[in-house]
Amino acid sequence: MNEWSPAPPADYLPIKDHGLIGDGRACALVGRDGTVSFLCVPRFDAPPLFCSLLDRRRGGSFLLAPDGLRLSRQHYVEDTGVLVTELRADAGLVEVTDAFLLQPGARLEVDAPVGAGELLRHARVTQGSVDLRVALRPRGETQAERQPAGWQLTCPQQSVKLHLTTSRPLPGPECTLRLSQGEDLWIRLRWSEPQPGGSGGSVSRRLDDTVRAWRRWSAFVVADTPRPDLVRRSAITLKLLDYAENGAIVAAATSSLPERIGGDRNWDYRYAWIRDAAYTVFALRRIGLPDEAGGFLHWALTAAWRDGRPRVLYDVDGRPPPPEVIDAELEGYRRSAPVRWGNAAAEQVQHDVYGELLDCAFQWAATGRPLSAGLWYRLSGLAEQARTAWRTPGHGIWEVRTQARPFTYSAAMCQVALDRAARLATRLNLPGSAATWAAEARRLAGRIIHDAWDERAQSFTEHLGATGGLDASLLALPLRRVLPADHPRMIATTRAIAERLGAGNGLLYRYLPQDSPDGLDQPEGAFLLCSFWLVDNLAGQGRTDEAAELFEKLCSYAGPLGLLAEQIDPRDHSFRGNFPQALSHVGLLSSAVVLARAERGMRPELSTHAWFR
Known part of the structure; x- marks a missing residue:
């Protein structure tokens, strides 16, 4: 397990303090401050949806972190592209799991589409209580509209519509929730049309499927080498x-x-x-x-x-x-x-x-x-x-x-x-x-x-x-x-x-x-x-x-x-x-x-x- 590091600076995180997640179409950088700071959708070379890594004020970002952050650290779920960020605040500890969900039954070892165009963020309070901040801020002018399952954001600069669904109702794409030990929040951000099944349980199974898909592929790696x-x-x-x-x-x-x-x-x-x-x-x-x-x-x-x-x-x-x-x-x-x-x-x-x-x-x-x-x-x-x-x-x-x-x-x-x-x-x-x-x-x-x-x-x-x-x-x-x-x-x-x-x-x-x-x-x-x-x-x-x-x-x-x-x-x-x-x-x-x-x-x-x- 990686060592705890002090709360990140208010300016720019060191480049090394980011993890990479993706699905074979697009990828994102997630900082140890709980921020998705770089993401281009629907593919690697598209206009950036978030790029606060290049301008923390105007670049756009997706924050999921507790108020009063003091310490943080990151690790990958073993042999996968699934990232876990632990965030310790004054009165509690939050574990945020980030992944691009793969399609059910996806096999990374074959040349076939494996991603669903969907970012999953799961925050779980493991100790104490926290005020959990959610701040979804795409780059450029954005129109937010409440939908039965959550929120829809229209992003003209990227020519995409985002679908934000959550396991708990959110008053808006930017808000703060009070969560105590054992409570959690599932967030799904899609840039393709939403599909049925937005409950926490079904998303949990999708995350498990994603972990299994990564481990199936990783099993082919021959690592009888130094390091x-x-x-x-x-x-x-x-x-x-x-x-x-x-x-x-x-x-x-x-x-x-x-x-x-x-x-x-x-x-x-x-x-x-x-x-x-x-x-x-x-x-x-x-x-x-x-x-x-x-x-x-x-x-x-x-x-x-x-x-x-x-x-x-x-x-x-x-x-x-x-x-x-x-x-x-x-x-x-x-x-x-x-x-x-x-x-x-x-x-x-x-x-x-x-x-x-x-x-x-x-x-x-x-x-x-x-x-x-x-x-x-x-x-x-x-x-x-x-x-x-x-x-x-x-x-x-x-x-x-x-x-x-x-x-x-x-x-x-x-x-x-x-x-x-x-x-x-x-x-x-x-x-x-x-x-x-x-x-x-x-x-x-x-x-x-x-x-x-x-x-x-x-x-x-x-x-x-x-x-x-x-x-x-x-x-x-x-x-x-x-x-x-x-x-x-x-x-x-x-x-x-x-x-x-x-x-x-x-x-x-x-x-x-x-x-x-x-x-x-x-x-x-x-x-x-x-x-x-x-x-x-x-x-x-x-x-x-x-x-x-x-x-x-x-x-x-x-x-x-x-x-x-x-x-x-x-x-x-x-x-x-x-x-x-x-x-x-x-x-x-x-x-x-x-x-x-x-x-x-x-x-x-x-x-x-x-x-x-």
């Missing part, structure tokens, strides 16, 4: 970001949480990046969850084929996201403006997407799943594009907002695309230029080894031609089997990254803006994924004890609920960037598997499937 508790929580968190309708996986639950307080590195991550989603399904496959890969692969290739070339990111329907705009009404988290909706990176050229898609298909097929003729036609077309794409400058994995450049990581992922296409064609006897792809993959790997090497710096550089600064994305080259972790030049590069990009206490910056201009000219936090990549490289070089020590250090940065943000502020270890961040949890999962193999005396490679031998 199995965080591995299981990471898997559940990634599933909460998985769009059940089609397999799209969003990068994070939020928009515009700052990478630096007071800075403007604030981006909208509520979309599906090809790269992030490919890493996610690969990590899930390694812990016993292969089915998510199939949904993502078909979604991604359908989306990529619409434009004739794969984009960097899409909305959950597989279409370009809306144009990036600044929301001048909101002040931003801790007054870190601007708040952005939409993401202009969708228009960038990033060549790593070819490798992400082909590698995902390779891992899918390697587990015995079929590749249809239509799917292979699209994949082989991407391999052909990769043959020349690497020569064209792009904006790279970090989506710099400067002039396009020939990034080493982008060329490496084009090499991955060619290599995986050749292996697929050979293993499955598929049509295509397998011999040509294989030969070009070998030549491109050689060019990376020689053309990206800086003899003076004794490391690879971020650009082909041995120019530019040092880039932590180079740590991913062994993970994608472009070259082995124990290659002498990779060992030297690993050492250089640890020394020159180190932020202290095991943390790494992804690059230094003064050496690698990104168009923003501002510092940022340390990027968690890069530190997990360092764990994998150390293990691959036989430095297992160092890798295990670093892994434990990184795990210590997880919040009280086991959740991770995109970045860590090296000064005070507070969370920075959008939250929870899929790639950070992917890094934890992958490093746990790598270490488990290393500690058993096995080769700690990202993939040891026979298709690579």
Whole structure:
């Protein structure tokens, strides 16, 4: 059980003091003060219904908490996405359970709609008596109308109608109730048409069904690894970001949480990046969850084929996201403006997407799943594009907002695309230029080894031609089997990254803006994924004890609920960037598997499937 923490500040809660709940269509952040502070309905990338996390006065929120709050803490119901917040007031203790209700009989392990578009909040007084505050305040102008079963709220800004039903009559969407020990309040908030059955008992059964559905899915997780508790929580968190309708996986639950307080590195991550989603399904496959890969692969290739070339990111329907705009009404988290909706990176050229898609298909097929003729036609077309794409400058994995450049990581992922296409064609006897792809993959790997090497710096550089600064994305080259972790030049590069990009206490910056201009000219936090990549490289070089020590250090940065943000502020270890961040949890999962193999005396490679031998 997590420790009690003092009453939250009147300003903004620390990012780590939030839990994530969801249903495969939408998700919400719930703070340890009893506030739902971020929720977009009816799906991840819709206009926000609540976003007080970005403006505590104007953002909108849903509070359920006692007056006189003194202490609070949170925990998840074990192996589920159901969250419990305990709130201790002057004269009593309230336990609030929050969940998105799943449909009766829902099975999260199949690609099917599982959510009902319904948030359940259950407050139960376990000690003493409290004055329980209920405050439902959607963002923007709202019209409230009493209904026989509760209240209906019309929200023009979000184009939704909310249905609020409760086990006790409420005089309005904002009110205070006096409750004593043993008494409770059930609240259901729906953004679809209400269904029959609003009594406390029936809702209790629905909550039990939701817990069972989560535990059925969690039972598939293989967590015979270091820190199995965080591995299981990471898997559940990634599933909460998985769009059940089609397999799209969003990068994070939020928009515009700052990478630096007071800075403007604030981006909208509520979309599906090809790269992030490919890493996610690969990590899930390694812990016993292969089915998510199939949904993502078909979604991604359908989306990529619409434009004739794969984009960097899409909305959950597989279409370009809306144009990036600044929301001048909101002040931003801790007054870190601007708040952005939409993401202009969708228009960038990033060549790593070819490798992400082909590698995902390779891992899918390697587990015995079929590749249809239509799917292979699209994949082989991407391999052909990769043959020349690497020569064209792009904006790279970090989506710099400067002039396009020939990034080493982008060329490496084009090499991955060619290599995986050749292996697929050979293993499955598929049509295509397998011999040509294989030969070009070998030549491109050689060019990376020689053309990206800086003899003076004794490391690879971020650009082909041995120019530019040092880039932590180079740590991913062994993970994608472009070259082995124990290659002498990779060992030297690993050492250089640890020394020159180190932020202290095991943390790494992804690059230094003064050496690698990104168009923003501002510092940022340390990027968690890069530190997990360092764990994998150390293990691959036989430095297992160092890798295990670093892994434990990184795990210590997880919040009280086991959740991770995109970045860590090296000064005070507070969370920075959008939250929870899929790639950070992917890094934890992958490093746990790598270490488990290393500690058993096995080769700690990202993939040891026979298709690579």
